[in-house]
Amino acid sequence: MNIVWFKRDLRIADHAALSKAARNGPVFPLYILEPELWQQPDMSPRHYCFLQDCLAELDQSLDALGQKLIIRIGNAVEVLDGIRHQHGIHALWSHQETWNAWTYERDKAVLRWCASHNIPWHEPVQNGVIRRLRQRDGWAARWYSHMKQPVAIPPNRLHRVVDCSDTLPDFPALSLKVDESMDPQKGGRSEGLRLLHGFLHERGKTYTKTMSSPLTAYDSCSRLSAHLAFGTLSIREVFQACENRYAEIRSSNHSEVGTWSRSLRSFSTRLRWHCHFIQKLEDEPAIEFENMHPAYNDLRSSHFNEAYFIAWKSGRTGYPMVDACMRALQATGWLNFRMRAMVMSFASYHLWLHWRKPALHLATLFTDYEPGIHYSQVQMQSGTTGINAIRIYNPIKQGFDHDPEGQFIRRWIPELRDMDASFIHMPWQAPRSRMNGYPMPVVDEKTARKAAADRLYGLRKNNATHKYTAQKILIKHGSRKSGSAGTKGKSRVKNVMQGELPL
Ligand SMILES: Cc1cc2nc3c(=O)[nH]c(=O)nc-3n(C[C@H](O)[C@H](O)[C@H](O)COP(=O)(O)OP(=O)(O)OC[C@H]3O[C@@H](n4cnc5c(N)ncnc54)[C@H](O)[C@@H]3O)c2cc1C
Numbered sequence: 143m144n145i146v147w148f149k150r151d152l153r154i155a156d157h158a159a160l161s162k163a164a165r166n167g168p169v170f171p172l173y174i175l176e177p178e179l180w181q182q183p184d185m186s187p188r189h190y191c192f193l194q195d196c197l198a199e200l201d202q203s204l205d206a207l208g209q210k211l212i213i214r215i216g217n218a219v220e221v222l223d224g225i226r227h228q229h230g231i232h233a234l235w236s237h238q239e240t241w242n243a244w245t246y247e248r249d250k251a252v253l254r255w256c257a258s259h260n261i262p263w264h265e266p267v268q269n270g271v272i273r274r275l276r277q278r279d280g281w282a283a284r285w286y287s288h289m290k291q292p293v294a295i296p297p298n299r300l301h302r303v304v305d306c307s308d309t310l311p312d313f314p315a316l317s318l319k320v321d322e323s324m325d326p327q328k329g330g331r332s333e334g335l336r337l338l339h340g341f342l343h344e345r346g347k348t349y350t351k352t353m354s355s356p357l358t359a360y361d362s363c364s365r366l367s368a369h370l371a372f373g374t375l376s377i378r379e380v381f382q383a384c385e386n387r388y389a390e391i392r393s394s395n396h397s398e399v400g401t402w403s404r405s406l407r408s409f410s411t412r413l414r415w416h417c418h419f420i421q422k423l424e425d426e427p428a429i430e431f432e433n434m435h436p437a438y439n440d441l442r443s444s445h446f447n448e449a450y451f452i453a454w455k456s457g458r459t460g461y462p463m464v465d466a467c468m469r470a471l472q473a474t475g476w477l478n479f480r481m482r483a484m485v486m487s488f489a490s491y492h493l494w495l496h497w498r499k500p501a502l503h504l505a506t507l508f509t510d511y512e513p514g515i516h517y518s519q520v521q522m523q524s525g526t527t528g529i530n531a532i533r534i535y536n537p538i539k540q541g542f543d544h545d546p547e548g549q550f551i552r553r554w555i556p557e558l559r560d561m562d563a564s565f566i567h568m569p570w571q572a573p574r575s576r577m578n579g580y581p582m583p584v585v586d587e588k589t590a591r592k593a594a595a596d597r598l599y600g601l602r603k604n605n606a607t608h609k610y611t612a613q614k615i616l617i618k619h620g621s622r623k624s625g626s627a628g629t630k631g632k633s634r635v636k637n638v639m640q641g642e643l644p645l
Pocket of ligand 1: 353363364365366367368370371409412413415416417419477478479480482483486508510511512513515516519520523
Protein backbone atom coordinates (compact mmCIF):
# COMPACT_ATOMS: atom_id res chain seq x y z
CA MET A 143 0.00 0.00 0.00
CA ASN A 144 1.29 3.47 -0.91
CA ILE A 145 -0.02 6.04 1.48
CA VAL A 146 -0.61 9.41 -0.18
CA TRP A 147 -0.85 11.82 2.72
CA PHE A 148 -2.70 14.98 1.68
CA LYS A 149 -1.58 18.00 3.69
CA ARG A 150 -1.68 21.53 2.25
CA ASP A 151 -2.21 20.17 -1.29
CA LEU A 152 -5.92 19.38 -1.45
CA ARG A 153 -6.27 18.55 -5.15
CA ILE A 154 -5.50 15.73 -7.55
CA ALA A 155 -4.26 17.91 -10.43
CA ASP A 156 -0.52 18.65 -10.50
CA HIS A 157 -0.12 16.45 -7.45
CA ALA A 158 3.31 14.87 -7.88
CA ALA A 159 2.98 12.69 -4.77
CA LEU A 160 -0.28 11.13 -5.98
CA SER A 161 0.89 10.67 -9.58
CA LYS A 162 4.17 9.05 -8.58
CA ALA A 163 2.66 6.86 -5.86
CA ALA A 164 0.01 5.55 -8.25
CA ARG A 165 2.74 4.30 -10.55
CA ASN A 166 4.08 2.20 -7.70
CA GLY A 167 1.00 0.21 -6.67
CA PRO A 168 -2.31 0.63 -4.85
CA VAL A 169 -2.89 4.01 -3.28
CA PHE A 170 -4.38 4.82 0.13
CA PRO A 171 -5.39 8.51 -0.13
CA LEU A 172 -5.23 9.81 3.42
CA TYR A 173 -6.10 13.02 5.20
CA ILE A 174 -5.21 13.11 8.89
CA LEU A 175 -7.34 15.47 10.92
CA GLU A 176 -5.06 16.24 13.84
CA PRO A 177 -7.05 17.65 16.80
CA GLU A 178 -3.84 18.85 18.46
CA LEU A 179 -3.04 21.04 15.46
CA TRP A 180 -6.42 22.73 15.81
CA GLN A 181 -5.60 23.63 19.39
CA GLN A 182 -2.62 25.74 18.29
CA PRO A 183 -3.04 29.50 18.79
CA ASP A 184 -2.76 30.31 15.07
CA MET A 185 -5.68 28.05 14.04
CA SER A 186 -9.27 29.20 13.78
CA PRO A 187 -12.81 28.24 12.69
CA ARG A 188 -12.50 30.07 9.39
CA HIS A 189 -9.59 27.81 8.45
CA TYR A 190 -11.71 24.80 9.37
CA CYS A 191 -14.67 26.05 7.28
CA PHE A 192 -12.41 26.41 4.26
CA LEU A 193 -10.81 23.02 4.89
CA GLN A 194 -14.17 21.26 4.98
CA ASP A 195 -15.08 22.58 1.51
CA CYS A 196 -11.68 21.51 0.19
CA LEU A 197 -11.91 18.00 1.62
CA ALA A 198 -15.42 17.48 0.27
CA GLU A 199 -14.27 18.29 -3.27
CA LEU A 200 -11.07 16.31 -2.96
CA ASP A 201 -13.16 13.33 -1.90
CA GLN A 202 -15.35 13.72 -5.01
CA SER A 203 -12.33 13.92 -7.32
CA LEU A 204 -10.74 10.82 -5.80
CA ASP A 205 -14.04 8.96 -5.81
CA ALA A 206 -14.29 9.61 -9.55
CA LEU A 207 -10.93 7.82 -9.88
CA GLY A 208 -12.21 4.83 -7.92
CA GLN A 209 -11.07 5.37 -4.34
CA LYS A 210 -12.58 7.89 -1.96
CA LEU A 211 -10.54 10.05 0.40
CA ILE A 212 -9.93 8.32 3.70
CA ILE A 213 -10.05 10.62 6.70
CA ARG A 214 -8.50 9.52 9.96
CA ILE A 215 -8.67 11.54 13.15
CA GLY A 216 -5.75 11.53 15.56
CA ASN A 217 -2.05 11.89 16.01
CA ALA A 218 -0.22 11.36 12.69
CA VAL A 219 2.22 8.74 13.95
CA GLU A 220 -0.54 6.76 15.67
CA VAL A 221 -2.78 6.96 12.59
CA LEU A 222 0.03 5.80 10.31
CA ASP A 223 0.94 3.02 12.69
CA GLY A 224 -2.67 1.86 12.75
CA ILE A 225 -2.70 1.67 8.95
CA ARG A 226 0.62 -0.18 9.00
CA HIS A 227 -0.87 -2.84 11.30
CA GLN A 228 -4.06 -3.14 9.26
CA HIS A 229 -2.79 -2.97 5.69
CA GLY A 230 1.00 -2.80 5.67
CA ILE A 231 2.72 0.23 4.18
CA HIS A 232 5.06 0.03 1.22
CA ALA A 233 5.87 3.76 1.12
CA LEU A 234 4.62 7.10 2.37
CA TRP A 235 4.14 9.91 -0.14
CA SER A 236 3.39 13.56 0.57
CA HIS A 237 4.44 16.94 -0.73
CA GLN A 238 7.13 18.79 1.18
CA GLU A 239 5.50 21.09 3.67
CA THR A 240 6.89 24.28 5.21
CA TRP A 241 4.30 25.26 7.77
CA ASN A 242 4.23 26.16 11.44
CA ALA A 243 6.47 24.92 14.25
CA TRP A 244 3.89 22.35 15.29
CA THR A 245 3.74 20.66 11.86
CA TYR A 246 7.54 20.79 11.68
CA GLU A 247 7.83 18.83 14.95
CA ARG A 248 5.08 16.46 13.79
CA ASP A 249 6.99 15.80 10.56
CA LYS A 250 10.17 15.07 12.50
CA ALA A 251 8.23 12.50 14.58
CA VAL A 252 6.83 10.93 11.39
CA LEU A 253 10.32 10.78 9.91
CA ARG A 254 11.59 8.94 13.01
CA TRP A 255 8.65 6.55 12.80
CA CYS A 256 9.33 5.88 9.10
CA ALA A 257 12.98 5.20 9.86
CA SER A 258 12.14 2.81 12.69
CA HIS A 259 9.86 0.77 10.40
CA ASN A 260 11.97 0.98 7.27
CA ILE A 261 9.25 2.83 5.41
CA PRO A 262 10.52 5.19 2.73
CA TRP A 263 8.94 8.66 2.85
CA HIS A 264 8.96 10.35 -0.55
CA GLU A 265 8.38 14.10 -0.45
CA PRO A 266 8.25 15.78 -3.87
CA VAL A 267 8.50 19.57 -3.99
CA GLN A 268 5.23 21.34 -4.67
CA ASN A 269 6.02 25.05 -4.83
CA GLY A 270 9.67 25.65 -5.67
CA VAL A 271 10.74 26.06 -2.04
CA ILE A 272 14.09 24.30 -1.67
CA ARG A 273 14.91 22.16 1.34
CA ARG A 274 18.38 22.37 2.87
CA LEU A 275 19.21 25.33 0.66
CA ARG A 276 22.84 26.35 1.15
CA GLN A 277 22.60 29.88 -0.23
CA ARG A 278 20.18 32.05 -2.17
CA ASP A 279 22.17 32.62 -5.39
CA GLY A 280 20.27 31.26 -8.37
CA TRP A 281 17.10 30.67 -6.34
CA ALA A 282 14.83 32.58 -8.75
CA ALA A 283 16.20 30.67 -11.76
CA ARG A 284 15.47 27.38 -10.01
CA TRP A 285 11.99 28.58 -9.13
CA TYR A 286 11.21 29.50 -12.75
CA SER A 287 12.57 26.19 -13.94
CA HIS A 288 10.26 24.37 -11.49
CA MET A 289 7.24 26.46 -12.55
CA LYS A 290 7.85 25.76 -16.24
CA GLN A 291 7.96 21.98 -15.88
CA PRO A 292 4.86 20.16 -17.10
CA VAL A 293 2.19 19.68 -14.45
CA ALA A 294 1.84 16.20 -12.94
CA ILE A 295 -0.96 14.21 -14.55
CA PRO A 296 -3.33 12.44 -12.15
CA PRO A 297 -3.75 8.68 -12.47
CA ASN A 298 -6.64 7.50 -14.67
CA ARG A 299 -7.85 5.10 -12.07
CA LEU A 300 -7.22 4.07 -8.48
CA HIS A 301 -7.91 0.56 -7.17
CA ARG A 302 -10.42 0.62 -4.36
CA VAL A 303 -8.53 -0.35 -1.22
CA VAL A 304 -10.59 0.79 1.76
CA ASP A 305 -14.10 2.10 2.28
CA CYS A 306 -14.38 3.42 5.77
CA SER A 307 -13.44 6.94 6.66
CA ASP A 308 -13.87 8.89 9.89
CA THR A 309 -16.44 11.68 9.97
CA LEU A 310 -14.94 15.13 10.40
CA PRO A 311 -15.46 16.45 13.92
CA ASP A 312 -17.78 19.40 14.39
CA PHE A 313 -16.48 22.77 15.54
CA PRO A 314 -17.06 22.31 19.31
CA ALA A 315 -15.28 18.95 19.24
CA LEU A 316 -12.17 20.85 18.12
CA SER A 317 -12.89 23.66 20.61
CA LEU A 318 -13.51 26.01 17.68
CA LYS A 319 -16.12 28.68 18.24
CA VAL A 320 -18.05 29.62 15.10
CA ASP A 321 -18.26 33.32 14.47
CA GLU A 322 -21.81 33.91 13.24
CA SER A 323 -21.00 37.37 11.84
CA MET A 324 -18.34 35.95 9.55
CA ASP A 325 -19.03 35.46 5.84
CA PRO A 326 -16.55 32.64 5.16
CA GLN A 327 -14.62 32.42 1.90
CA LYS A 328 -15.65 29.36 -0.05
CA GLY A 329 -13.04 26.64 -0.34
CA GLY A 330 -12.62 23.78 -2.80
CA ARG A 331 -10.94 23.48 -6.17
CA SER A 332 -13.90 24.45 -8.35
CA GLU A 333 -14.09 27.79 -6.53
CA GLY A 334 -10.32 28.24 -6.94
CA LEU A 335 -10.60 27.60 -10.69
CA ARG A 336 -13.52 30.00 -10.94
CA LEU A 337 -11.52 32.74 -9.23
CA LEU A 338 -8.48 32.08 -11.41
CA HIS A 339 -10.46 32.26 -14.64
CA GLY A 340 -12.36 35.35 -13.54
CA PHE A 341 -9.12 37.09 -12.56
CA LEU A 342 -7.21 36.26 -15.72
CA HIS A 343 -10.06 37.13 -18.08
CA GLU A 344 -11.91 39.94 -16.40
CA ARG A 345 -11.24 41.10 -12.86
CA GLY A 346 -7.46 41.37 -13.16
CA LYS A 347 -7.27 43.94 -15.95
CA THR A 348 -6.55 46.93 -13.72
CA TYR A 349 -4.81 44.90 -11.00
CA THR A 350 -1.68 47.09 -10.81
CA LYS A 351 -3.74 50.24 -10.35
CA THR A 352 -6.48 48.93 -8.10
CA MET A 353 -4.77 46.42 -5.79
CA SER A 354 -3.90 48.98 -3.12
CA SER A 355 -7.31 50.38 -2.26
CA PRO A 356 -9.60 48.22 -0.13
CA LEU A 357 -12.48 49.69 -2.15
CA THR A 358 -11.34 47.95 -5.32
CA ALA A 359 -8.96 45.22 -4.14
CA TYR A 360 -11.65 42.75 -3.06
CA ASP A 361 -12.61 42.48 -6.75
CA SER A 362 -9.45 43.23 -8.62
CA CYS A 363 -6.99 41.05 -6.68
CA SER A 364 -7.02 37.39 -7.58
CA ARG A 365 -8.31 36.28 -4.13
CA LEU A 366 -6.44 33.04 -4.71
CA SER A 367 -4.35 33.20 -1.55
CA ALA A 368 -6.45 30.79 0.53
CA HIS A 369 -6.54 28.36 -2.39
CA LEU A 370 -2.77 28.50 -2.66
CA ALA A 371 -2.45 28.10 1.11
CA PHE A 372 -4.65 24.99 1.14
CA GLY A 373 -3.34 23.77 -2.21
CA THR A 374 -6.62 23.42 -4.09
CA LEU A 375 -4.58 24.87 -6.95
CA SER A 376 -0.83 24.42 -7.32
CA ILE A 377 1.26 27.52 -7.72
CA ARG A 378 2.64 26.01 -10.93
CA GLU A 379 -0.85 25.65 -12.41
CA VAL A 380 -1.58 29.29 -11.59
CA PHE A 381 1.79 30.44 -12.95
CA GLN A 382 1.27 28.54 -16.21
CA ALA A 383 -2.31 29.78 -16.62
CA CYS A 384 -1.00 33.32 -16.18
CA GLU A 385 1.80 32.79 -18.72
CA ASN A 386 -0.67 31.36 -21.24
CA ARG A 387 -3.04 34.25 -20.77
CA TYR A 388 -0.15 36.69 -21.14
CA ALA A 389 0.89 35.07 -24.44
CA GLU A 390 -2.72 35.10 -25.63
CA ILE A 391 -3.13 38.80 -24.82
CA ARG A 392 0.20 39.74 -26.42
CA SER A 393 -0.62 37.93 -29.65
CA SER A 394 -4.13 39.31 -29.93
CA ASN A 395 -5.42 42.66 -31.09
CA HIS A 396 -6.77 43.27 -27.64
CA SER A 397 -7.47 46.96 -27.18
CA GLU A 398 -5.95 46.99 -23.71
CA VAL A 399 -2.93 44.85 -24.24
CA GLY A 400 -0.67 47.22 -22.25
CA THR A 401 -2.90 47.34 -19.17
CA TRP A 402 -3.41 43.59 -19.17
CA SER A 403 0.28 42.86 -19.71
CA ARG A 404 1.39 45.02 -16.80
CA SER A 405 -1.17 43.43 -14.52
CA LEU A 406 -0.29 39.87 -15.49
CA ARG A 407 3.45 40.51 -15.07
CA SER A 408 2.86 42.01 -11.68
CA PHE A 409 0.69 39.08 -10.61
CA SER A 410 3.21 36.54 -11.85
CA THR A 411 5.98 38.22 -9.84
CA ARG A 412 3.88 37.90 -6.72
CA LEU A 413 3.56 34.17 -7.26
CA ARG A 414 7.34 34.06 -6.98
CA TRP A 415 7.25 36.19 -3.83
CA HIS A 416 4.86 33.64 -2.34
CA CYS A 417 7.64 31.06 -2.42
CA HIS A 418 10.46 33.55 -1.77
CA PHE A 419 8.87 34.30 1.61
CA ILE A 420 8.12 30.68 2.47
CA GLN A 421 11.76 29.90 1.70
CA LYS A 422 12.73 32.23 4.57
CA LEU A 423 10.76 30.16 7.09
CA GLU A 424 12.07 26.95 5.55
CA ASP A 425 15.63 28.21 6.03
CA GLU A 426 15.03 29.64 9.51
CA PRO A 427 11.98 28.21 11.33
CA ALA A 428 12.77 30.38 14.38
CA ILE A 429 11.37 33.50 12.65
CA GLU A 430 7.92 32.31 13.70
CA PHE A 431 8.90 33.31 17.24
CA GLU A 432 12.07 35.36 17.19
CA ASN A 433 13.25 38.53 15.54
CA MET A 434 15.13 37.83 12.37
CA HIS A 435 17.75 40.34 13.53
CA PRO A 436 18.67 39.82 17.22
CA ALA A 437 19.54 43.50 17.75
CA TYR A 438 15.79 44.15 18.06
CA ASN A 439 15.24 41.61 20.82
CA ASP A 440 14.97 44.10 23.66
CA LEU A 441 13.18 46.76 21.68
CA ARG A 442 9.55 46.02 22.48
CA SER A 443 9.79 43.15 24.92
CA SER A 444 9.65 45.05 28.21
CA HIS A 445 6.10 46.33 28.00
CA PHE A 446 3.03 45.11 26.15
CA ASN A 447 0.08 47.49 26.40
CA GLU A 448 -2.90 45.14 26.62
CA ALA A 449 -5.42 47.99 26.31
CA TYR A 450 -3.88 49.09 23.00
CA PHE A 451 -3.93 45.49 21.80
CA ILE A 452 -7.63 45.13 22.61
CA ALA A 453 -8.42 48.43 20.87
CA TRP A 454 -6.51 47.31 17.78
CA LYS A 455 -8.13 43.85 17.69
CA SER A 456 -11.63 45.18 18.10
CA GLY A 457 -11.31 47.99 15.56
CA ARG A 458 -11.48 50.77 18.15
CA THR A 459 -8.16 52.60 17.94
CA GLY A 460 -9.83 55.84 16.88
CA TYR A 461 -8.08 55.74 13.47
CA PRO A 462 -10.87 55.00 11.00
CA MET A 463 -8.76 53.36 8.30
CA VAL A 464 -7.14 50.96 10.78
CA ASP A 465 -10.45 50.19 12.46
CA ALA A 466 -12.36 49.70 9.20
CA CYS A 467 -9.68 47.26 8.05
CA MET A 468 -9.74 45.27 11.30
CA ARG A 469 -13.53 45.04 11.21
CA ALA A 470 -13.58 44.14 7.49
CA LEU A 471 -11.00 41.44 8.14
CA GLN A 472 -13.02 40.05 11.02
CA ALA A 473 -16.07 39.76 8.76
CA THR A 474 -14.49 38.62 5.49
CA GLY A 475 -11.24 36.83 6.39
CA TRP A 476 -9.27 38.85 3.83
CA LEU A 477 -7.47 42.17 3.37
CA ASN A 478 -5.32 43.42 0.53
CA PHE A 479 -1.57 43.68 0.97
CA ARG A 480 -1.29 47.40 1.64
CA MET A 481 -3.97 47.34 4.32
CA ARG A 482 -2.40 44.27 5.97
CA ALA A 483 0.89 46.13 6.03
CA MET A 484 -0.79 49.21 7.47
CA VAL A 485 -2.60 47.44 10.33
CA MET A 486 0.55 45.52 11.25
CA SER A 487 2.72 48.62 11.07
CA PHE A 488 0.23 50.49 13.25
CA ALA A 489 0.37 47.76 15.91
CA SER A 490 4.16 47.54 15.87
CA TYR A 491 5.10 51.20 15.50
CA HIS A 492 2.31 53.47 16.71
CA LEU A 493 1.15 51.13 19.49
CA TRP A 494 4.63 49.75 20.07
CA LEU A 495 3.36 46.20 20.55
CA HIS A 496 5.71 43.27 20.12
CA TRP A 497 4.67 41.61 16.85
CA ARG A 498 4.07 38.08 18.14
CA LYS A 499 0.57 38.49 19.65
CA PRO A 500 -0.74 40.71 16.82
CA ALA A 501 0.70 38.21 14.33
CA LEU A 502 -1.17 35.34 15.96
CA HIS A 503 -4.36 37.34 15.99
CA LEU A 504 -4.03 38.12 12.26
CA ALA A 505 -3.16 34.48 11.56
CA THR A 506 -6.51 33.40 13.00
CA LEU A 507 -8.31 36.03 10.92
CA PHE A 508 -6.60 35.45 7.57
CA THR A 509 -8.31 32.53 5.84
CA ASP A 510 -5.16 32.36 3.73
CA TYR A 511 -2.81 32.09 6.73
CA GLU A 512 0.50 30.83 5.37
CA PRO A 513 3.19 30.92 8.09
CA GLY A 514 6.15 31.43 5.73
CA ILE A 515 4.64 34.54 4.17
CA HIS A 516 2.95 35.66 7.33
CA TYR A 517 5.87 35.82 9.76
CA SER A 518 8.27 37.20 7.15
CA GLN A 519 5.81 39.97 6.31
CA VAL A 520 4.94 40.62 9.95
CA GLN A 521 8.63 41.10 10.74
CA MET A 522 9.15 43.30 7.69
CA GLN A 523 6.28 45.55 8.71
CA SER A 524 7.61 45.66 12.29
CA GLY A 525 11.16 46.61 11.34
CA THR A 526 12.80 43.57 12.93
CA THR A 527 14.45 41.93 9.93
CA GLY A 528 17.29 44.45 9.92
CA ILE A 529 17.45 44.23 6.12
CA ASN A 530 14.30 46.08 5.06
CA ALA A 531 13.69 49.78 4.74
CA ILE A 532 11.70 51.01 7.74
CA ARG A 533 8.24 51.82 6.49
CA ILE A 534 5.77 53.32 8.93
CA TYR A 535 2.35 53.72 7.35
CA ASN A 536 0.45 56.84 8.33
CA PRO A 537 -3.17 55.60 8.56
CA ILE A 538 -4.59 59.06 7.94
CA LYS A 539 -2.65 59.42 4.70
CA GLN A 540 -3.59 55.87 3.69
CA GLY A 541 -7.23 56.85 4.20
CA PHE A 542 -6.95 59.97 2.04
CA ASP A 543 -5.03 58.05 -0.65
CA HIS A 544 -7.07 54.87 -0.81
CA ASP A 545 -10.52 55.75 0.48
CA PRO A 546 -10.79 59.47 -0.26
CA GLU A 547 -14.56 59.71 0.19
CA GLY A 548 -14.57 57.38 3.18
CA GLN A 549 -16.84 54.77 1.54
CA PHE A 550 -14.87 51.85 2.95
CA ILE A 551 -14.78 53.46 6.39
CA ARG A 552 -18.51 54.13 6.39
CA ARG A 553 -19.24 50.58 5.33
CA TRP A 554 -17.35 49.00 8.23
CA ILE A 555 -17.76 51.62 10.94
CA PRO A 556 -21.48 52.29 11.33
CA GLU A 557 -20.76 54.93 14.01
CA LEU A 558 -19.20 57.09 11.29
CA ARG A 559 -21.79 56.44 8.60
CA ASP A 560 -23.15 59.98 8.73
CA MET A 561 -19.88 61.77 9.44
CA ASP A 562 -19.12 64.72 7.15
CA ALA A 563 -16.60 63.89 4.45
CA SER A 564 -14.27 66.58 5.75
CA PHE A 565 -13.89 64.74 9.09
CA ILE A 566 -14.08 61.12 7.98
CA HIS A 567 -10.31 60.47 8.28
CA MET A 568 -9.92 62.57 11.44
CA PRO A 569 -13.25 62.27 13.25
CA TRP A 570 -11.74 63.59 16.50
CA GLN A 571 -11.78 67.02 14.87
CA ALA A 572 -15.57 66.86 14.46
CA PRO A 573 -17.94 68.02 17.23
CA ARG A 574 -18.09 65.29 19.92
CA SER A 575 -21.81 64.74 19.28
CA ARG A 576 -20.98 63.50 15.75
CA MET A 577 -18.74 60.68 17.00
CA ASN A 578 -21.64 58.35 17.87
CA GLY A 579 -19.61 56.45 20.41
CA TYR A 580 -16.62 56.05 18.09
CA PRO A 581 -13.47 56.35 20.27
CA MET A 582 -10.92 59.13 20.38
CA PRO A 583 -7.45 58.09 19.07
CA VAL A 584 -5.56 55.81 21.46
CA VAL A 585 -2.30 57.58 20.62
CA ASP A 586 -1.34 60.73 18.77
CA GLU A 587 -0.37 59.58 15.28
CA LYS A 588 2.47 61.99 14.62
CA THR A 589 4.05 61.70 18.06
CA ALA A 590 3.83 57.90 18.08
CA ARG A 591 5.23 57.61 14.56
CA LYS A 592 8.15 59.89 15.35
CA ALA A 593 8.93 58.07 18.61
CA ALA A 594 8.97 54.72 16.80
CA ALA A 595 11.13 56.02 13.96
CA ASP A 596 13.62 57.57 16.40
CA ARG A 597 13.94 54.31 18.33
CA LEU A 598 14.40 52.22 15.19
CA TYR A 599 16.85 54.52 13.42
CA GLY A 600 18.67 55.11 16.70
CA LEU A 601 19.14 51.39 17.19
CA ARG A 602 20.38 50.88 13.64
CA LYS A 603 22.82 53.74 14.04
CA ASN A 604 24.13 52.97 17.50
CA ASN A 605 24.33 49.20 17.48
CA ALA A 606 27.91 48.43 16.48
CA THR A 607 27.17 44.99 15.02
CA HIS A 608 23.85 45.82 13.37
CA LYS A 609 25.26 46.19 9.89
CA TYR A 610 27.46 43.12 10.09
CA THR A 611 24.55 40.88 11.20
CA ALA A 612 22.25 42.49 8.63
CA GLN A 613 24.70 41.56 5.89
CA LYS A 614 24.65 37.95 7.01
CA ILE A 615 20.82 37.98 7.05
CA LEU A 616 20.74 39.52 3.60
CA ILE A 617 23.01 36.82 2.23
CA LYS A 618 20.83 34.13 3.79
CA HIS A 619 17.37 35.53 3.05
CA GLY A 620 17.61 38.42 0.60
CA SER A 621 16.32 38.17 -2.93
CA ARG A 622 18.97 38.38 -5.66
CA LYS A 623 18.95 40.51 -8.75
CA SER A 624 17.30 38.48 -11.45
CA GLY A 625 15.49 38.78 -14.72
CA SER A 626 12.42 36.63 -15.20
CA ALA A 627 14.71 33.95 -16.59
CA GLY A 628 16.67 33.95 -13.38
CA THR A 629 20.12 34.99 -12.26
CA LYS A 630 22.89 35.22 -14.82
CA GLY A 631 26.55 35.55 -13.92
CA LYS A 632 27.54 36.92 -10.56
CA SER A 633 24.40 37.65 -8.60
CA ARG A 634 23.92 40.89 -6.73
CA VAL A 635 21.50 41.53 -3.93
CA LYS A 636 18.68 43.62 -5.27
CA ASN A 637 16.78 46.41 -3.62
CA VAL A 638 13.43 44.97 -4.63
CA MET A 639 9.86 45.98 -3.83
CA GLN A 640 10.03 43.94 -0.68
CA GLY A 641 12.33 46.75 0.40
CA GLU A 642 15.46 44.78 1.16
CA LEU A 643 18.39 47.15 1.57
CA PRO A 644 21.38 46.65 -0.71
CA LEU A 645 24.64 45.50 0.87
C1 LIG B 1 1.40 41.46 7.72
C2 LIG B 1 1.11 40.64 6.49
C3 LIG B 1 0.75 39.32 6.62
C4 LIG B 1 0.48 38.53 5.50
N1 LIG B 1 0.11 37.23 5.68
C5 LIG B 1 -0.15 36.46 4.60
C6 LIG B 1 -0.56 35.11 4.77
O1 LIG B 1 -0.66 34.59 5.90
N2 LIG B 1 -0.85 34.37 3.65
C7 LIG B 1 -0.71 34.90 2.40
O2 LIG B 1 -0.99 34.20 1.41
N3 LIG B 1 -0.31 36.17 2.22
C8 LIG B 1 -0.03 36.97 3.27
N4 LIG B 1 0.36 38.27 3.07
C9 LIG B 1 0.69 38.74 1.71
C10 LIG B 1 -0.47 39.37 0.88
O3 LIG B 1 -1.07 40.41 1.58
C11 LIG B 1 -1.50 38.34 0.44
O4 LIG B 1 -0.85 37.26 -0.22
C12 LIG B 1 -2.50 38.89 -0.56
O5 LIG B 1 -3.13 40.02 -0.03
C13 LIG B 1 -3.53 37.79 -0.86
O6 LIG B 1 -4.55 38.22 -1.71
P1 LIG B 1 -4.64 37.71 -3.23
O7 LIG B 1 -4.57 36.25 -3.31
O8 LIG B 1 -5.80 38.37 -3.86
O9 LIG B 1 -3.28 38.30 -3.81
P2 LIG B 1 -2.84 38.73 -5.26
O10 LIG B 1 -2.44 40.15 -5.20
O11 LIG B 1 -3.82 38.34 -6.27
O12 LIG B 1 -1.48 37.89 -5.45
C14 LIG B 1 -1.46 36.54 -5.91
C15 LIG B 1 -0.71 35.67 -4.95
O13 LIG B 1 0.64 36.11 -4.84
C16 LIG B 1 1.10 35.92 -3.51
N5 LIG B 1 1.42 37.23 -2.93
C17 LIG B 1 0.83 38.41 -3.21
N6 LIG B 1 1.42 39.40 -2.51
C18 LIG B 1 2.38 38.82 -1.77
C19 LIG B 1 3.33 39.31 -0.86
N7 LIG B 1 3.44 40.61 -0.58
N8 LIG B 1 4.17 38.44 -0.28
C20 LIG B 1 4.10 37.13 -0.57
N9 LIG B 1 3.22 36.60 -1.44
C21 LIG B 1 2.38 37.44 -2.03
C22 LIG B 1 -0.04 35.26 -2.74
O14 LIG B 1 0.12 33.89 -2.78
C23 LIG B 1 -1.25 35.68 -3.54
O15 LIG B 1 -2.33 34.79 -3.41
C24 LIG B 1 0.63 39.09 4.19
C25 LIG B 1 0.99 40.42 4.07
C26 LIG B 1 1.22 41.19 5.19
C27 LIG B 1 1.63 42.64 5.03
